[in-house]
Amino acid sequence: MADAETAGGARRNQVDGRFTAKPVKVRRIVAVGGGKGGIGKSLISANLGIELARRGQSVVLLDLDLGGANLHTCLGVDHPEATLSDFVQRRVEGLEEIAIPAGVQGLRLISGALDALGAANPMHQQKLRLMRAVHELDADVAILDLGAGSHFNVLDFFLLADNGIVTLVPEPTSVENAYRFLKAALFRRLRAAQAVRGVSWGIDELVRSGRSVSPMQLLEEASSRDPALGKQLESEMRAFRPLVLVNAVREAADLTLGDGICTAWRRFFGLDLTYLGYLRYDTEAWRAGRARRPLLLERQDQPIAEDIADIADKLLAIPVRRGGPSE
């Protein structure tokens, strides 16, 4: 299978999902993922983009939901003629050419492919080319709106980001999906790191065995086989720092969920998470979506606008660390 680990090229720079030796131009890459569909990923991406653009940042939104691109709908933009499929099929050379104004000063949208890419997964080389192009975007922030599921193509874009946001709603299935998503992303990252360092932490064996093992159990098993290897694995695990965002919060108990998840998943699974914030449930949010008007433009005085602002504050306060892979 065409896989990140087996690809030729700049091996040294594959950790962190970065596939290029060139310096990254875009200042911050944010990915919004979360495993389950219908939990507001596009809504969050669009409104976060609007909020950041309003603060004077230059923002590019990328609709990477290759199966069901709908970000343009959240922004109230007609589906543009030029889309990612033009880029993937080399009808255009760079992403800048297909980035269109999205109704707010400083905000541009790269629309998802409704056709070509939707049916099939992009070929590996196409994906690499897209990843490099994201790095080269001339913007302060690129926001990647990811598709549902934990397919490795989704995971690779999540790992590519400086800030990977896992979104969930206060429902058991969503929480469970978020965990599976993060675990799959971490394991994929670790496998890539393994290949780069030329070591084995036993992840491939684990995947083949079909056992369901948490990151912490993986670490314990690796450490008991070889403490030095365990240390190495632990430092690699610590470098994976996703952010948690809870959407559609309805009651007081939900407010503590994000914090609780960060605490509990650190303790039980060894995941190092940071709680980014919550969005209060807003029936109007969905109505605004249907009216094809961006929520944040429509409803600036609503609680959800405050929530978005808090999230933006917290996100921008996180430093972007891009040291190459540890030596």
Added chain:
Amino acid sequence: MSRETHYQALELGGSATPAEIRQAYERLSSVFDLDSLALYTLVTPEEQGRALQRIREAYRILSDPEARAAYDYSIGVVEAGSPGVVEDDIGAAPNAIESAPPAAGLQAIPAVESHVEHSAAGLHAKSPSDEVHADSQSDGGHEESPPAPELRAGSAADGLHADSSLAETQAAPLDDEEVMVLGDEDVIEIVESGGALIAQPLAAPSILEAIDGETEFTGALLQAVREARGISLKEVSERTRVGMNHLQSIEAESFELLPERVFLRGFLQTYARELRLDPARVAETYLRRRESRSIR
């Protein structure tokens, strides 16, 4: 897992105040609670039980000034005091206080020792949750000796603990007893009724004392416990957001009106917590009772 200190278990620094210790304990108790959404379906009840057990053990030591002093000495916490678990710049637990010099924290303890000691003793002797929860689970993971973790207990405490750390340490013992023995809703009722209800929680324990780990909970028993504690159904419904009709059906054992097992289980646990009963035991015995009925 490598051996962590009791402070690390509660995600605290070595200079944590008694109030911070209790807040951390309550926060973690609700996170690791058996029906916590954060862990639902992701870990086994046994794993969760062990985690709860661990923080209870930590709380038991750290909430008792003498035990804490001895423990501090044994781990040489005098200059440590940094939480190993939280090493993170953004995700640090809000309770972790690292700036205060550890020495100050330790010096503060002898000053309040007599108060706190008194409360700790009172707490262990009087807390109804002790009697109710002891040996309640066969797997041994769920017994509760420290106070039942409840958000409202925390929020009631927050009001009293407000700013001054001195006032805080002195207020803590009193606060402990009120919250644990009466519950804040009792306090409110007492205030409203000019103290007339004081006799009730004290007289009531006869029924509460009869409850142990072997108790089979019925609708009537839940109702009796609720009445003994002087709580109205309406109050329970408002606080828990479980509908009045469901609560009534639970008490009346109108099994045919009650929702499916998974939902009912949640209602029962919520209701049990409100009555300071062991949620797992209540849900388990009540559901068993319902099932045995429906078979006949």
